Every structure is written in C-alpha cells, then in structure tokens.
Amino acid sequence: MGQRIAIIGTGAVGGYAGAHMAQAGEDVIFIDMWPENVAAMRSNGLRISHLRDIPEFNVPVRALHLTELQGLSKERPIDIAFVCVKSYDTAWATMLVQQYLAPGGFVVSLQNCMNEATIAAVVGWGRTLGAIASSITVDLCEPGHVRRAAGKSGAAHTVFRVGEVHGRTTDRARAVARLVALSDSTRITANLWGERWTKLVTNAMANGLSACTGLISRDLLTNDVLRHFTARLGSEAIRIGQALGYELEEVHHIDPETIARAGEGDPEARRVYDEHRLAEAAKGGAAHRPSMGQDMVKGRRTEIDFLNGYIVERGQEIGLDAPANAALTDIVRRVERGELQPDPSHILDLRLN
Structure with a gap:
C-alpha cells in the first residue's frame, strides 16, 4: 500500500499541490474548515486552472470538514500530513492531526512564514519537515477552484524546495519532493532555514x-x-x-x-x-x-x-x-x-x- 497523505487546509497552495497528487493516484485526504469549500470538493472535485499554457483539469477527491476528522481513528493512519493553513492556525492544525499519524508519520509545513518550530513544539523536531512554494502565484478563487496566475515554472524557476531541519537529504525528504514535484519543479535543499528566510x-x-x-x-x-x-x-x-x-x-x-x-x-x-x-x-x-x-x-x-x-x-x-x-x-x-x-x-x- 502507498503512503496515506493528508492536506490540512485546502486553500490555494494545499489545493494546488494536493490536486496534482490525487490526479496521479496518490491516497490523499483533503481537510478544510470552510464548509462551502468542502461541499464543492465533494460535489465537483478540485478544479485547477492556469492563466496560460496548461489545460484545466478537475479531479475527484475525498474531502472532510475538520469536525469530521475524528472518523480517521477507524482508518489506516496518516503517513505524511501537509499543514497548509495560515501561520496563526498552525499550532491547532498540527495538534488536530498528530493523533492520526502513523508511528513513522511526519508533518510538512507547506506554508509561508517560519512555522517549523511551532509544528515541532507539537510533534517534535524529528517529525517535522519544511517545504517552500516559491513564486507559485495561486489563489482559491472560489470554493473547490484553485487558479494559478501563470503556467508551470518548470526549469525557468524551481517552485518547491523541500528540506529537513538538519539539512541532510533523507528518504522522507525524497518522498515529499516526489509528491510536490507532481505539480511543478522541485529540489531538495540543505538550506531550509536560508530558503525560509x-x-x-x-x-x-x-x-x-x-x-x-x-x-x-x-x-x-x-x-x-x-x-x-x-x-x-x-x-x-x-x-x-x-x-x-x-x-x-x-x-x-x-x-x-x-x-x-x-x-x-x-x-x-x-x-x-x-x-x-x-x-x-x-x-x-x-x-x-x-x-x-x-x-x-x-x-x-x-x-x-x-x-x-x-x-x-x-x-x-x-x-x-x-x-x-x-x-x-x-x-x-x-x-x-x-x-x-x-x-x-x-x-x-x-x-x-
């Protein structure tokens, strides 16, 4: 069985990256606090559009409102949880998902700002990774619809930079890099903190x-x-x-x-x-x-x-x-x-x- 993935906060970045994972056949659960967004994803899937060059696509997804997360206690646990909420919601979002993590599961901050320490305060530094989305120019323009104000960056600009807090390249950093690379260019960085700043x-x-x-x-x-x-x-x-x-x-x-x-x-x-x-x-x-x-x-x-x-x-x-x-x-x-x-x-x- 493949790794089970959770996207905590299906906004612009989480929706964009997660939709590409779902399109590729990954086992992804989308969790959000906006009822209209959850309802739209359940009814119509996640819609991804670009300003130019890239055809629009729509992918069926499994979406949960955060109040329904307790149901995961009866299911296979989460291997990788991408926290994609605003910085002020990081602590509670991490606390919410930590009890559903697999023994070897970990949390990835796919956010703006410097949130790794907040996540580590909940799950520990050993279960914390960082991922930066650089100049991705996306917005959740309506429930269930993420729009990117460009095409793919590809070789012209590396969008995602994935790193361990200690700077070493690990199997789990490679796993995260593989997942976000489904949506655009990605590299593993030994300079997470410099990239963050x-x-x-x-x-x-x-x-x-x-x-x-x-x-x-x-x-x-x-x-x-x-x-x-x-x-x-x-x-x-x-x-x-x-x-x-x-x-x-x-x-x-x-x-x-x-x-x-x-x-x-x-x-x-x-x-x-x-x-x-x-x-x-x-x-x-x-x-x-x-x-x-x-x-x-x-x-x-x-x-x-x-x-x-x-x-x-x-x-x-x-x-x-x-x-x-x-x-x-x-x-x-x-x-x-x-x-x-x-x-x-x-x-x-x-x-x-």
Missing part, C-alpha cells in the same frame, strides 16, 4: 503592501514610490537575515545584496533593481494579487504579524531596527481592524528617515 523576504516585500493599498503586484511595481518601498522592506529583512546567520538565496531572481543596497539608496543597485522589477511587471504573473491582498479582499485575518511583524521582532532581538517593516505592519493592522480603508496613499504619504 528568503521566502519571508519575498513575501514581506509585497504581501502587506497589497493588503493595505488594494493593489495587485503589477501596480505596486510600476509606481516608483511603491517599488522603491518594496526594496526598502526587502533591504531591512535581508540585513536582519544576514545578521542572524541565514544563507539567503536569490529574491525575485536578484542577488539579495543588490536588493539590500537598493533599499539603502545605492544608485547602481537601485538601477538594476528597477530594471529587473519593471521587466517582471510586464509579465503576466504580475497581474496576481499577493496572498495577503487576497485575505484583505475576503475579509480574512492577515499574516502580517508572522511576516513583516516577525522581521521587526527578530531585528529587535539582535539590535537592528526595521522601520519600514514596522510602519507597514502598523498600517496593515489598522486596515484589518477597519480603522483605514485600503489605499496607496498610506504608503505614498509615508515619511521615513
């Missing part, structure tokens, strides 16, 4: 901005003030990550040092950064709304405290300020509470020393 930088540069301005990626990048603010956000996050000892990868296919210097005002670095990001804005994927922008539109809680807020906190621990990230965190919180409405003026009128 790199993804954190990438998200910190756009997610909160989209949430508080109401703009999609393309509009953030084509406005000079907003584009330069993305560099400032990235620069602070990169410098803190470097000080923490992380080995950073490319961010938006740019050397992180170039982004750091661009955010610090270096003219040549800014020229390179501007040229690259404006070219990116001209591509189809830049029409995508970042995930936190999607959350704001849907009235959902954002992950701002786990992205830009987390960067500020880690900087404070080592004596490095992150004023742009702190300002953005405050603005997004106020928009989320309804004290402000999403508007580009929140950033355009911002004055930082």
Whole structure:
C-alpha cells in the first residue's frame, strides 16, 4: 500500500499541490474548515486552472470538514500530513492531526512564514519537515477552484524546495519532493532555514503592501514610490537575515545584496533593481494579487504579524531596527481592524528617515 497523505487546509497552495497528487493516484485526504469549500470538493472535485499554457483539469477527491476528522481513528493512519493553513492556525492544525499519524508519520509545513518550530513544539523536531512554494502565484478563487496566475515554472524557476531541519537529504525528504514535484519543479535543499528566510523576504516585500493599498503586484511595481518601498522592506529583512546567520538565496531572481543596497539608496543597485522589477511587471504573473491582498479582499485575518511583524521582532532581538517593516505592519493592522480603508496613499504619504 502507498503512503496515506493528508492536506490540512485546502486553500490555494494545499489545493494546488494536493490536486496534482490525487490526479496521479496518490491516497490523499483533503481537510478544510470552510464548509462551502468542502461541499464543492465533494460535489465537483478540485478544479485547477492556469492563466496560460496548461489545460484545466478537475479531479475527484475525498474531502472532510475538520469536525469530521475524528472518523480517521477507524482508518489506516496518516503517513505524511501537509499543514497548509495560515501561520496563526498552525499550532491547532498540527495538534488536530498528530493523533492520526502513523508511528513513522511526519508533518510538512507547506506554508509561508517560519512555522517549523511551532509544528515541532507539537510533534517534535524529528517529525517535522519544511517545504517552500516559491513564486507559485495561486489563489482559491472560489470554493473547490484553485487558479494559478501563470503556467508551470518548470526549469525557468524551481517552485518547491523541500528540506529537513538538519539539512541532510533523507528518504522522507525524497518522498515529499516526489509528491510536490507532481505539480511543478522541485529540489531538495540543505538550506531550509536560508530558503525560509528568503521566502519571508519575498513575501514581506509585497504581501502587506497589497493588503493595505488594494493593489495587485503589477501596480505596486510600476509606481516608483511603491517599488522603491518594496526594496526598502526587502533591504531591512535581508540585513536582519544576514545578521542572524541565514544563507539567503536569490529574491525575485536578484542577488539579495543588490536588493539590500537598493533599499539603502545605492544608485547602481537601485538601477538594476528597477530594471529587473519593471521587466517582471510586464509579465503576466504580475497581474496576481499577493496572498495577503487576497485575505484583505475576503475579509480574512492577515499574516502580517508572522511576516513583516516577525522581521521587526527578530531585528529587535539582535539590535537592528526595521522601520519600514514596522510602519507597514502598523498600517496593515489598522486596515484589518477597519480603522483605514485600503489605499496607496498610506504608503505614498509615508515619511521615513
């Protein structure tokens, strides 16, 4: 018998990766907390569509509402549980699934932010792996339907990076890599923590901005003030990550040092950064709304405290300020509470020393 897989949180990333696993014949159970999403999956399966190049497909799936998870106690246990919920739901989602894990079963964080420690606090470090979905540009546009604002990345960009927390390549890391590779390009990384912080930088540069301005990626990048603010956000996050000892990868296919210097005002670095990001804005994927922008539109809680807020906190621990990230965190919180409405003026009128 093959491995039994659970997707905890059938949102954009979990739905996208899991649907490809189900299409390939893997034994996958989809668990979600949104009743309409569960009902749509039960009635019509999971629908996956792309902006270009890739035919749409629909795959029948087994979907459970989280209140029905207790029924798994009578079934074969879970070998691999992919936790794909928002960061603020990580602890309870891991606690929920841990009692249904096989003796050798483990949990994979397929999420934004840095959630491995939260998962390990529940199931232990020995049962915790990480998987990063880089620049995947997906959204759950309606119940049971995940849409990707591009085609497949393939060799042009490695989407999934799978790693053990200790950096060694193991059979279970290979097993996870095989599963996510069913949906797009994948590699096993020995640099999980550097990859994690790199993804954190990438998200910190756009997610909160989209949430508080109401703009999609393309509009953030084509406005000079907003584009330069993305560099400032990235620069602070990169410098803190470097000080923490992380080995950073490319961010938006740019050397992180170039982004750091661009955010610090270096003219040549800014020229390179501007040229690259404006070219990116001209591509189809830049029409995508970042995930936190999607959350704001849907009235959902954002992950701002786990992205830009987390960067500020880690900087404070080592004596490095992150004023742009702190300002953005405050603005997004106020928009989320309804004290402000999403508007580009929140950033355009911002004055930082």
